[in-house]
Amino acid sequence: MDLEHLSRLQFAVTTLYHYLFVPLSISLSLFTALLQTAHVRAQRRARRGRAVAGDPDRYGRLSLLTGKLLMVTFAVGVVTGLVQEFQFGLSWSAFARFYGDVFGPVLAIEGMLAFFLEATFLGLWWFGRDRLPRAVHLATIWVVALGTTISAFVILAANSFLQNPVAYAVDPVTGRARLTSFRELLLNEVNLAAFPHTYAGAVMAGGALVMAVGVWHLLRGGHDAASETFAAFRALSRFGAWATLVGGGVLALSGDVLGKVITQVQPMKMAAAEALYESRTGAPFSIFAYAPPGTDRPTFSLEVPGLLSFLAKGSFTARVSGITELQQAYSARFGPGDYTPWVPVSFWSFRLMIGVGMTAALVALVHLWVTRSGRPLEVDSRLATSVLWSVPVLPLLPMAANSFGWIFTETGRQPWLAFGLFKTAEGVSPGLTVLEVAVSLAAFTVVYGALAWAWTTLVLRLVRNGLPELPADRAAERDLAADAPDVALSY
């Protein structure tokens, strides 16, 4: 494998791995904030003597469970994210030189605005329960959720620049690009569609995880169906299922918008997604296609008439440009070269992203139906059994869908790094050698593999341990002498 492809593989592997943990961090911080808010309100109602459904501490204990999962996941997300900050200089230094004046400020601002916020306030949340006023402690987890949201928006603006360069000017002498408007960069129409799409994908990932945790405890946790613990896990599973379902809905709507935007700015990506070689009016959408091994052109296709035209341009009779026409147009515009992405990868990653994602939403819908109106989840019901079988796989579905989405959007942009401006091949560090990248890729594989194993074993253990007990909050603190030492409880 040559240097460019090996470097691309390394960037892809490290990014996809990072992006297994990030969506969970985003959604778990939001869920923990919501659950803790519910707890504070239940406590307030109980203090005023009003009736509360179930144990007033239920949501507090659930928030502590999701919070523990958040802490564990966030750590892996942070350290793998650190690698991302450095990768542009490590393997892609030519890109860093030519586009550093656009990309650099965006990364710096993300760090200044979002990363400090998330990291500092997460520490305050986890360790500060017994030394912060209740309202302040609640605010800290909301700040973490805010930080993850800002981070997502800003980094997606950076990626959206690569998909659809805006707000830049290229110096004719040096060939270096510089940013002309940060506001325009953030409001890139690709970013405006990609942000809700990506955020919804994150909510879906966390929702599926939390739903699976709840369902596992209902069916295998050995809890008495009349107990508070059972009720708490039922509530958690439904909460997760709603998150998955709503996430799926937003994904579909925002995906539709994003598809139309991308058709305008990167028509080749959408043509490759469909393996549409010849331009068509009333282009069909292929659900499944087969191409003989060694070729890229399908010989058989299961199609829905007119649907591609509708997805791409909003009308069943619209004209959609095909790969052949676009390849010719780009060669005329940019000079001779191969402007076609690897079609089978585009075709299948697009379909797997949608299919796998919607499967998760479907399972969530089934679960909500089966547990409606206070029904417990019984193993006898056939539907319930199918939900149980899905438990180990369920959290993986949105994680896989998110990965397919990134694979689709990044490979579909090739051969461009910044579309229409800078090719991927031009971006590799000039001094870099194949041997070095092979060594680093092997090292990443080993270390990341070990981290994934550690994360999985810890998460499984935390899930099996069940609902944690709430530690004392600050009310108990008043009994402690002001200068008494802090007992190291959690380490």
Next chain:
Amino acid sequence: MDLPVLWFGVAVLAWVLFFVLEGFDFGVGFLGPLLGRTDAERGAAVRTVGPVWDGNEVWLVAAIGVTFAAFPDWYAALLSGLYLPVVAALLLLAVRGVALEFRGKHDSPRWHARCDAFLAASSLLLAATWGAVLGVLLEGLALAADGEVHAAGAVGGLTRTLAPMTAPWAVLGGFAGVLLTTVHGATFLSLRTTGVLRARSRRLAVATAPALAIAGLAVFLAEGTPAVAAAVVLLAVAAVAAWRRAEALAFAATSLAVAVAVVAVFTAHLPVLLPSTLDAAADVTLRGAVAPESSLHLISVVGVVVLPGVVAYQLWSYWVFRRRVASGHEPVPAPAAAALR
């Protein structure tokens, strides 16, 4: 307002904060298992940095981000020219972060012991690696006219970026990194713990600070850099302060010593940021590597608004966790014990 110089200052400040704050994080990482003899004691040591290590580490993100934004050519030359060492540092940071964070999430001595082993090893190697990287900034890299380091020979691929780490200043930097984080971690622990941990870390600080001061004195006599003299004086202050149980002063002194050393490294060759050992024309200079005014203007606007707030809320978080951490042997007052159940 000379924006390039201002942003060089901000970049150096971010690097200083990274080394000062993560310096004691690394120190605690390998001193905890050393000074703590029981699981509870080791847990207490880690607990001193538990709430703050992640916020501290973000200063690395800030430092590299500001370096990228304000001096893209410096960022590119440094990272691609130190490819394998930086990859190693990133992987060590990954192991360190996960070991630290995962330790407290499961209540088993064997789990704690395993996490401690990874935490200690990675922290120690990180102190050495980052110290060596700072040394490379003093030595320079074999930058060609295109600003990159190119491999020579068959195995050139591996030696291209590993060789700079064997240069004299890099090796010295590695040792200095380990020794400084030992002293700095020790003064931090003596400030933040009670009982046996406080006593043991104080003794370690008293033992190692003078030794490091003497080593620094040798460097000063050889090189004559005022910054090194300042660091030597600060280490002497730290030694005396630790001996006299003025723990806050000792910690302030070691923090300043680290800061002074880092500033000295970054400003050693000014206006050159990263010298080329091949051709002086290929030196990375402040004016040469800086981003255009529009980029600097943008990050200035955000920086002026956001960075003071960042410092403020980080200081607040240190204030929230100001209480010393008990070593695990002290009796807890009875009403508190009941409330904590």
